[in-house]
Amino acid sequence: MEQTYNGMPATDLAGARWRKSRHSNSQGNCVELAELPDGSVAVRNSRFPDGPALIYTRDEIRALVLGVKDGEFDGLVV
Structure with a gap:
């Protein structure tokens, strides 16, 4: 696999098997x-599957x- 970086096109992540809730x-x-x-x-917006992907560590x-799970972000969803 080529080097990954934040903002790279999600389509450039060869072999990525995207999952969504x-x-x-x-x-x-x-x-996803x-x-x-x-x-x-990698994380991407499902409405823009060809758009940028953000890469995070485990x-x-x-x-x-x-x-x-602890509810720390519950205030973001009303």
Whole structure:
């Protein structure tokens, strides 16, 4: 795999298997995540699958998921 970087086109992530939450809606209002071969995780907007991908470490994703589970971001969703 070529070098990955934040903002690279999601389509350049060869072999990425994108997953989205079963809670996403039919209008495509969701984000998708893909585990990359080096263990990092790519995130993209499902409405713009050819757009940029943000690349996070596993520790960064772990911190986000734990924060979501603990309700730390509930104020963002009204």
